[in-house]
Amino acid sequence: MQHILAQRLETLRNAGLFRQLRTIRHYTGSHAEVDGEPLVLFSSNDYLGYATHPTLLAAARAASCSATSATASPLVNGFWEEHHLLVRELCNWKGVEDAMLFPAGYQGNVALMSALLHSPHDQVFSDALNHASIIDGCRLGRGTVHVYRHNDIEHLESLLVAHVGNGLRTIVTDAVYSMDGDVAPLVALLELAKRHNALLVVDEAHSTGVLGARGQGVTEIFGSHPDHLLTFGTFGKALGSMGAYATGTQLQIDYLRNMARGYIFSTAFPPGIAHVNRTAVQMLAKGEQVDALKHNIRALAEGLTRAGWDFSQQKTAIFPIVVGEAETAVDLSLGLRQAGFFVPAIRYPTVARGTARLRIALNANHTPEAIERLIVSLIREYNNTGLPKKGDV
Template sequence: MNNRYAWLEEEWRQLDQHSLARALHTVEPMSKDGGAWIHVSGQRLLNLSSNNYLGLAHDKRIVEAGMQAAQTWGAGGTASRLVNGNYTLYEELERQLAAWKEREGALVFANGYQANTGVISAMVGRGDAVFSDRLNHASIVDGIILGRANHYRYRHNDLEHLEYLLREQRGGRRKWIITDSIFSMDGDMAPLTALVELRDRYDAMLMVDEAHGGGVRGEQGQGLCHEAGLANQVDVLMGTFSKAFGVYGAYVCADEVVIRHLTNKARSLIYSTALPPFVIGSVLEALQLIQTETWRRVAVRRNARLFRHLLRLRGFSVEEGDTPIIPLAIGENELTLQYSRKLRERGIAAVAIRPPTVPAGSARIRFTVMATHTRADLEWAADQLKGIRDEL
């Protein structure tokens, strides 16, 4: 080994020693169960680790729409959108997104990470104050760092703490409150009504990340903000196409003046190649299915309640709720890894989530249910989990 890389070996050794090392696992071509089952190294596994909440990733209509777009427009985006990558499919998608979200404009980004880092760093700067929930996604944190604003992290869903910080920074230049709508590792929801009230009281602005709410919540899948009747009171609504949509990419919806500003200032948009036409064509079809096939939202929320109930019946401590993210807190890194390995041995794909993704001492198995899981799937999974607990 080259001695210049000795420090990398030591970094790896430290990660491995603390049960924090990670490795990639190759997933083979999917089965025909709407993504509910996958194949890994020749083993068929019940998929309880996917963000494909509505089971749309394998829908033939979406795949065919993407293929048609590729046949018409070619395989690649060929340039950034501000050069010549802004083909008409983009404009059609953004028009439909704005109508769906009932906002003046929309802007599509390459992925959720680029959307959050690009939007936040374009909207805030030195001297501004950003108030961010402590459990917000890493892309939000990184966007704030890139924007060089003063960063104030309030305790998770703690409105008193947030108001204290807002009051203390009353004299700042511009103030932003930023939150996930549904938190990616805990599956709980932000108190959106109260956040809007605080935004107004302290003359701030509000951005909500609907990555895990879009498609799953709201009458037509618009997200938790719409379900709460607050969509027009949020300054920037962000969402992704990589979860409930089952495709790839991300978007923001806002007033036209905000969209214009982002088009000129969001570096992750300006300096990235446009998404391939296949992706945009697929997303357009997925957007229609999300709005019309309401049974998928009903099914995923029913399965979320059911799996929580099944786990509690077997003595596990999980929070009540109907979001598809269901964390089972274990605590110790190594024990969490043992649970994950045992689950795989029994035919279940459920990943151990450890620091730094979650705080130290809060390692967990993060289950995610889908609309395409059956009751038999979830009952069997709960039984396997009880068997592992008894074994360990």
């Protein structure tokens, strides 16, 4: 048995795909020590810098609860007053009838998607670049999964027409794709869902705090929360905490509470975390730090576009620099680290083979100087790879 495990790990090493943990200390929102080395982080999903925001830190210190654990799943005795208040806050913020909470984003998506494929007659129509948690949740369901080409509305509609059936039909998409930073055609997807009597599920993990003038994501784009829409989001990214949530109609949430095994059989996150999450939602409802993030997105997009990459239409905080081979991405990441930046190399299986990349993730705390230095360092290191050269800023 041991030699089989060793052989498989050696295969990963030889392909430049072996991964290992790094230790982070003294995170400030834009800087941290990575394995003891002080670096500027362009890797975090803490898009609004809430994880170190004084208001959220004060909420964490003030979260005086009688227990460190919720002690049970929500449907037993794990739904505390703090969870109830958070659900009410989510409903007010998103303009929905009800919401439910999950301990983590991955677990939540797996629970949600498997519940929507409860019957062999149920069908899901899933974008080819959806997050792994959506894919794995679909694999656990009893129904049929149809994968449509990335952001291809015509292909999706052809599949909806070809596969009618009598069960529940669900279209599922990321709002912002985590490794490409592009945005789903959300308005067109909702129109398709209505036309074909399907439920549209939108994962807002990387759109919350980012899309819309006030960072309200899908809610701001649609102006309301239609009955054909179910949204899923996380507290662990722009909201600076941990856990996840789904929002929708009373009927949708009642169904999921009773059918989503990952919800029924998981201990709820601690009540103190619910208090922190409620504070984060209140902060985002006021738009705190949203303008600062959007300013940084424009600055990096303009700088990289001047340097030869095309980010002229960039709307999100995720900037992929696709280089192709895993080894090249790793070398480029190491070069940037030597220049004082932590920008991770993203490789298979996170992305398709031959599309390895750097994934630059911005947040509201990055300074103009740090962004400019990153661009200069990236150009220098990129031009050392032998790939087609990029210009000067």
